[in-house]
Amino acid sequence: MSVTTTSRMRHLLTYAAFVAPAVLFFTMVILVPFMRAILFSFQDWNGISSDIRWAGWSNYTKMMSDTGFLKSFSFTIKYVLATTILLNVVGLLLALVLNLALKTRDFLRTAFFLPYVIGPVIIGFIWQFIITRLFSEVGKATGWVLFQKNWLSLPDYAFWSLIIVTIWHSAGYFMVIYLAALQGVPKDMLEAAEMDGAGRLKRFWHVVLPLIRPAMTINLFLAISSGFKGFDLNFALTKGGPFGTTESLAYHIYLDAFTKNLFTYASAKAVLFFLVLASITLVQVAVMKRREVEM
Incomplete structure (x- = not known):
């Protein structure tokens, strides 16, 4: 050899x-x-017994008339849309502010990123205490009707409670990604645009935004995927209530599999969930990458 x-x-x-x-x-x-x-997903089994029967496509066809599944799917879509938009808007705004020459910017960066380090389950239980106990005290002290209501017992308020806690928890992470992209924008290009008479808004729209497009692609991907897979906050904060109005798709599948023993039916839902998420992610990444090339 x-x-x-x-x-x-x-x-x-x-x-x-x-x-x-x-x-x-x-x-x-x-x-x-x-x-x-x-x-x-093609079988009929409760996850416990030794009797496993072949079910074919029945698990998939049953989903089309499953109101609980359709309800959780509709909620998940609304949740993903709201969190994707708000996480990117808030994260970008925070990054723009903390990219300025502020004396406290290092402290503020740490403060905004710190919630992301804490586990979502712990965050959910902390905010459950804040919403159910502290909000009522604030309502009594100020007389504001908004804080006198139990947000987690009202469908619309429970939905926005989840959105607010998600933004509070994850916006700092998105801020860090945008901040890294903003710091990579060449200063000479900004100075040249300013010398050509471009104001702050035009410089941001025509110079900064195209250059941070890769960061936007990453953050959109992260927001969409984490929104669809959201389980921890849903479990700790609302447990799908009230009346199943805030039951995410991941939490719905978990309940079917581990509380109702519909193991194979939950597997079919999980497979369909994967196909939907993979399709949306591939389309989103392809569109954003194409736009990056065009820019």
Whole structure:
């Protein structure tokens, strides 16, 4: 065996030694359960008994008349739209402000990012206490009717409670991504635009915004995917209430699988959920990437 072949084999073995654990972990934790979920979606099983029957497409056809599933799907779409828009708008505004030469900008960056470090379940329980206990005290002290209501017992208020807590929790993370993009904008281009007579708004619209488009692509992807997969805050803050009006799709599937023992039916919903999320994500990334090239 030549020296070149021996060296090549050594490189391949070294590469395999480093890559194999990650591939094995991905296969066992993600790929195998995903393939099993697809198989389960065509079966009839409660997750406990040894009697597993073949159901064909019945689990999928049953979803079309499942009002609970359709209701949670509608809520999830509204939740994703609201959080995607607000997270990107608030994150960008915070980044624009903290990109200025403020004396307290380092402290403010830390303060806005800090909520994201805390777990969503803990955040949900903290805000549940704030909304149910502290808001009523504020309402008594100020006389404001808005704070005298129990937000989590009213459908519209419960929805916006979830939105507000989500923005408070995650806006700092989006701010950091936008801030990194803003700091990469060449100053000479901004100075040239200013010398040509472009005001702040025109400089932002025609110079800054096109250059931070990759950050927008990343943040839109993160907002959409995290919005569809939202479970922790939904579980800790509202538990799908009142009357199932704030039941996200992920939480709905969890309830079907682990509280109603509709294991295979929940698997079918999960597979359909994956296909919808993957399709939306692929379209969104393709459109944003095309616009980046056009810019």
